[in-house]
Amino acid sequence: MAGRRDEMKALSSALKLRQSRLIVGPPGIGKTRLLEECIPASGQCVIHAQRPPALHHLLVRMAEQLGCRSVRFSCPEQATSIHLKPLVLNALRANPRCVIVENLESRDPRMYRFLQDLYYIPGAGLVVTARSIDRIGYVRKLLWDPRETIVMKPLSRPESLGLFEEVGHIFRLESFDLADFRHKVIGAARGNPGQIIAMCRMAAHPEYRNGRYIKFLPLRMDMLSAFVP
Secondary structure, eight states: OTTOHHHHHHHHHHHHHTOOEEEEOOTTSSHHHHHHHHHHHHTOOEEEEEOOSSHHHHHHHHHHHHTOOBTTBSSGGGSOHHHHHHHHHHHHHHSOOEEEEESOOOOOHHHHHHHHHHHTSTTOEEEEEESOGGGGGGGGGTSOOGGGEEEOOOOOHHHHHHHHHHHHHHTTOTTSOOHHHHHHHHHHHTTOHHHHHHHHHHHTSGGGEETTEEOHHHHHHHHHTTSOO
């Protein structure tokens, strides 16, 4: 979590107080890693859903984690959104928790209305991560306040260099001539820690080696396929 002290402090505080936050940043910038670091430290029991393609998928994941039961169905997958929504909301009202929705991309007004109901439950919190605020559709009406937004900024050059050295050691790249590779990785990543880590990890593969040198161009092209915007 190089260079992420302020972001960690902001999210940790929000989780402990069950306040709502929007975490914004491109793929690889460290949104998931930030959650992984802050959730255990907060001591909170959270509801966690990753990349729900539609409201029903989000409701099913939440119902499973909340232990919702109904005489109408034996498992959440068998229920409709109409049945699940009141069950989930009532369970949260009875036992408020922080709900984390990762990589939200939805312009469905039904998703907005559900999250709006959740947002205003006393004692509950809503944390949403997204690549950009434009991708969350109507949910922007909820999480519009800059004070509720954590923007994952690119690392500075010194922070990027420090991360490169640390990751290069982990993947045992010291035996290679790293001067040119380091320069190209730092320049291409533009402060994105996920890309720095990915390129160093790939550099450990024999297919990208040429003696003591690392073939940057094919490595970079292959790495970009994992970071499609």
